[in-house]
């Protein structure tokens with residue numbers, strides 16, 4: 433049997449990293465077995481639908497290297513892949529289910545439901561529809577429909593027994609049927625709910641593994657009862673733990689790192705994000721942490737997904753992403769850093785900025801960070817860090833000697849190049865008989881205020897003679 437998984441987002445124009453992780457896990461599960469990865473757009477809640485959202489989803493998955501085998505834009509044998517184009521299908525299956533006795537027409541209006549809700553609240557019990565319309569006769573139903581009464585179709589859940597299933601991550605799940613609600617399958621506007629459409633679509637699209645957030649864990653027994661009522665074969669379920677923030681709250685949209693596009697725009701490398709998100713709640717058998725997509729496909733085993741909430745750790749993401757930054761060509765690095773420099777500091781010379789960006793390649797974790805680490809090149813801001821201050825105070829005499837000579841020689845240097853500056857520093861060392869850390873660190877602190885940074889001659893070259901002399905005066 434061919435493995436088929438699907439990513440089924442709502443077209444909201446927003447990709448939460450938790451959703452993207454569901455897509456990645458779905459992709460890995462099917463690609464490990466050379467299966468098919470399907471994109472299905474779940475737009476039955478039309479109020480949440482945003483124009484252009486399908487293209488946005490394609491674009492996001494493409495950036496991440498997750499190739500879609502079938503979907504609304506590239507087609508396939510199981511279409512349409514947009515739920516609002518499948519209404520006739522849900523309608524047909526809903527009728528069939530009513531015939532089979534697995535669903536019923538419900539005419540209860542909002543007022544009555546509101547009463548029930550209030551009652552439940554007073555009794556401090558969860559609200560469950562009371563089955564008022566479960567046993568209407570065919571004649572009563574036809575009469576009401578003829579009179580133009582609005583209705584929904586509800587699932588008829590057995591009142592007794594339990595419904596059980598195995599989840600790959602959460603293990604054996606068991607639910608008492610009398611606690612499951614006769615949920616709405618078709619709304620009064622004739623649109624299906626997610627609860628109905630996902631079952632029909634997953635069946636008709638031959639989906640073998642359903643990978644989604646664990647908010648569906650407790651609704652799944654109801655879906656299984658639908659599968660049984662139709663006589664459909666059930667898929668394998670892989671429910672994923674929540675992604676939480678540092679305070680163990682569900683990672684909300686307001687959190688800076690929650691949106692893939694925000695990360696992308698901040699200059700994170702999509703493959704780095706994919707690598708990190710895969711490690712979010714999943715661990716390989718080895719201690720390897722940096723994986724290409726191909727390596728992830730080989731290593732991925734859904735049984736190793738951890739069921740406790742996965743904490744989104746920006747430091748770890750940065751660490752992973754820095755590996756990907758290091759591997760970029762200069763042109764690629766330029767694309768994800770240069771716009772940030774321009775936005776912050778205005779137009780800058782291309783050659784100069786490429787040189788600047790190149791020396792920071794091993795120092796930044798994501799593109800936008802270039803703005804902070806290169807401040808000294810653009811502003812008058814010059815702060816000596818505490819540790820640098822301490823270093824300078826250890827041997828004031830030598831520091832003075834080095835900096836006086838350096839200032840004189842820099843002043844006299846006519847050929848401003850990295851090579852000449854490299855030679856100059858060595859010469860300064862010889863003249864004052866200081867070498868190693870005392871020489872290099874002293875000069876580094878004097879020109880940049882920092883103890884750490886990229887190659888010193890490049891830093892001096894890019895700062896320019898004027899600025900170097902200016903900074904030396906501040907010491």
Ligand code: GLU
Pocket residue numbers: 439440441442474626630643644645
């Ligand atoms: N449309 C659902 C959501 O975005 C999909 C859940 C699923 O994968 O079944 O939450």
